[in-house]
Amino acid sequence: MRRRIPLIITFIIGVVLITGYFVTRGPFNTLYESFSDYFAIITVFAFILGGGSLLKIHLKRVSSRAADWPYSVVTLVAFLVTLVIGLFKVGNPGGMSGEILASGSWLRFMFDGVYNPLSATMFSLLAFFVASASYRAFRARTKEATILLSAALVILLGRTPVGAWMTAWMPESLAFLELPNLANWIMAWPNTAGQRAIMIGIALGVIATSLRIILGIERNYLGRGE
Amino acid sequence: MDVTLMLWIDAALTLMILSFLYRDNPFYKFAEHLFVGVSAAYLMAVGFWDHLVPNLLGKLFPSLMSGVVPGAVGRSPDYYYLIPAVFGMLLLTRLIDRWAWLSRWALAFIVGGAAGFNLPRFLDSDFIIQVQSTMIPLVVLDASGNLLWGASFSHVVLVLGVICGLVYFFFSVEHKGALGHVSRAGIWVLMVTFGAAFGYTVMARISLLTGRMEALGAWLGSIF
Amino acid sequence: MRIPDSILRIDRRIIFLLIGAAVCIPLILKPRFQDSPTPIVQSIFDTVERLPAGSRVFLSFDYGPDTAPELDPMAKALVRHTMTRGHEVSFFTLFPEGVGQIKKITDNLLPVEFPDKAYGRDYVNLGYKAGLGGAINTMVVNFRTLVNADAEGTPLDDLPITADVDEMVDYVIILSLTAGDPGLKEWIQFAGDIAGIPVMGGGTAVVAPELYPYYPQQLVGLMGGLKGASEYESALVDRYPTYRNATMEATMRMGPQVVTHVLIVLLVLLGNLAYFLGRSDRRNRAGRTGQ
Known part of the structure; x- marks a missing residue:
């Protein structure tokens, strides 16, 4: 029961959603519409599961006084405070029926004042590391690496006005070699070719994996044991 | 909320994260853990109010939710929505070790749903239409019948590039002889692709840093 | 330590500072670049x-x-x-x-x-x-x-x-x-x-x-x-x-893009130069040791 029922559920959902794609009328389509809607609803519970899991892990870290446990307290307090503010719409000018991020609400403050800078800065750190990594590891050691490096340099210069400035001296007949034109050409043709080959490969992989999942051949998602 | 106060909080949190560039430190750790807590709760709150309330609770309990879902007034309950509600609750059993196995049922719905959605769409959008889009003339002529060298070259690059790239991904046959040469050309096409992707990635990261520096600039501007 | 090796072993924080400066200086100077749509x-x-x-x-x-x-x-x-x-x-x-x-x-x-x-x-x-x-x-x-x-x-x-x-x-x-x-x-x-x-x-x-x-x-x-x-x-x-x-935010932000892109290109070229100089240096030394 612990493994067979999930396999049956996967099979039914998968078959209905595939059939509904091709059959646009009748009971199959009604099921298709409903399952599609239910799918979206169930994914919201994944957020709740994520929150619950975070709570469980950090409570365990605090109770066992694990290394750096005071930081887990920060996470727990931040989580609980934001959750209360969000679920009860604290400070929302429209009350419980107001828009979730209404101007003046406390959640809006948490979003603009706390979430926004933390999230944006966290990702902006990558600018420093990508530059450092380029300096240390981007080497024209082989023919392939040289091609990769050359393409990257053309894009880096060609996608900024400096590329146009550097190659503005070129005669009209060689305009296609101007860095911006070269960068646009690389994006439109060789990049499209490579990305398309990858895309087709991924598509075939997704199709095969989806079939294996629906037919119950692929069961890793169920985990081990009963 | 006071704009100046917001600027100070924004700047303080930004500097805490940026301090990681020197080395890992308590300020960075504090900001990192704060981010994890706030983001998890934010996702839950928005998911709850923007999706669960109007699309599940408003349909299951319209009279109860009529205060927060104006559209639910006068509507009768739609008990079919007990299905996603039950599956959703089953997903949460993963948090309780004894009942965690029940979450597989909900997981099966999600995995089956993803597989059912993806199979025909990847087949159509990412396979059939991509193959169609690659079927282009290798020789391009203008209206007067003259050969357009540039366009023809680009078309050849695209068609051969896709074929060579696909051959490289074809692992069922050993890449020797003619196939080896084609596969090698495929690697070159992929290298150009990755080079372009790298260039674009650098561009993206710098843009994000620019945004943060502008925010710090606004804060400094408020002081001086 | 030889020059190529010392170039390759620059403290990463110096690169971080250079990137920070490359972003901040154009934001202060606000250069404007004309663009045209592709x-x-x-x-x-x-x-x-x-x-x-x-x-x-x-x-x-x-x-x-x-x-x-x-x-x-x-x-x-x-x-x-x-x-x-x-x-x-x-x-x-x-x-x-x-x-x-x-x-x-x-x-x-x-x-x-x-x-x-x-x-x-x-x-x-x-x-x-x-x-x-x-x-x-x-x-x-x-x-x-x-x-x-x-x-x-x-x-x-x-x-x-x-x-x-x-x-x-x-x-x-x-x-x-x-x-x-x-x-x-x-x-x-x-x-x-x-x-x-x-x-x-x-x-x-x-x-x-x-x-x-x-x-x-x-x-x-x-x-x-x-x-x-x-x-x-x-x-x-x-x-x-x-x-x-x-x-126009994007147009304004192209300034830092230009400077940082040029900086990264220069860093990549410098890194490669140091690497190849260091490699030929190592080969020469290995050759001398072999003799």
Whole structure:
């Protein structure tokens, strides 16, 4: 029961959603519409599961006084405070029926004042590391690496006005070699070719994996044991 | 909320994260853990109010939710929505070790749903239409019948590039002889692709840093 | 320590400082660069431009604050363009964080720059819906099942802009600003290729190269990263000179882009030079030891 029922559920959902794609009328389509809607609803519970899991892990870290446990307290307090503010719409000018991020609400403050800078800065750190990594590891050691490096340099210069400035001296007949034109050409043709080959490969992989999942051949998602 | 106060909080949190560039430190750790807590709760709150309330609770309990879902007034309950509600609750059993196995049922719905959605769409959008889009003339002529060298070259690059790239991904046959040469050309096409992707990635990261520096600039501007 | 080795072993924090300076100095000096739209960006502009006034446009903010410096300028340029053209815009998001991004536009940009435009008549916020591609699928098969009210809970029938919207195909175009999954790819797979609604928009520079295979058959146009946004802004200013004095964020941010790109190119070249000099040095030493 612990493994067979999930396999049956996967099979039914998968078959209905595939059939509904091709059959646009009748009971199959009604099921298709409903399952599609239910799918979206169930994914919201994944957020709740994520929150619950975070709570469980950090409570365990605090109770066992694990290394750096005071930081887990920060996470727990931040989580609980934001959750209360969000679920009860604290400070929302429209009350419980107001828009979730209404101007003046406390959640809006948490979003603009706390979430926004933390999230944006966290990702902006990558600018420093990508530059450092380029300096240390981007080497024209082989023919392939040289091609990769050359393409990257053309894009880096060609996608900024400096590329146009550097190659503005070129005669009209060689305009296609101007860095911006070269960068646009690389994006439109060789990049499209490579990305398309990858895309087709991924598509075939997704199709095969989806079939294996629906037919119950692929069961890793169920985990081990009963 | 006071704009100046917001600027100070924004700047303080930004500097805490940026301090990681020197080395890992308590300020960075504090900001990192704060981010994890706030983001998890934010996702839950928005998911709850923007999706669960109007699309599940408003349909299951319209009279109860009529205060927060104006559209639910006068509507009768739609008990079919007990299905996603039950599956959703089953997903949460993963948090309780004894009942965690029940979450597989909900997981099966999600995995089956993803597989059912993806199979025909990847087949159509990412396979059939991509193959169609690659079927282009290798020789391009203008209206007067003259050969357009540039366009023809680009078309050849695209068609051969896709074929060579696909051959490289074809692992069922050993890449020797003619196939080896084609596969090698495929690697070159992929290298150009990755080079372009790298260039674009650098561009993206710098843009994000620019945004943060502008925010710090606004804060400094408020002081001086 | 020999010179090539010492160059290769520069403290990474020095590189960090150089990058920081390369971003900050142009922000202070504010150099302005002229840009012109490439065909892939121009096609979005032309599509929005050619739509008759009052056309229903669906604009999905599929991103959060982490990618906002790239995508916010696109959002602003698109909103300015669609509003100037008199289109009816429905804002939506497949990202929970996108709710905040929409609010930046509806609270800060629209009331200031378009005070005559009214919520519910000229634009509406449909909020966030979960379900990734499944959410788009539900909207395509039965729009009102998923979206039955705006973000404030007002039923669609009570808003003039959405009263006649029963299906996804009631929108003439779908615009998505994409930071990852779900985004333009899903809009193409689940809406564009199935319902035949033209899909276009912008993506972060990380996502953009992956979307090129869809252009032009499945994707009308694409703004790739800050450069794409800058191109759209230049197209907007060219067509509507009233925007010449407006703050064009992407155009302003191209300054740091230029300097940092040049710096990174120089760093890569320097790194390679040091590596090859060091390698030949090591070979020479090995040769001498062998003798």
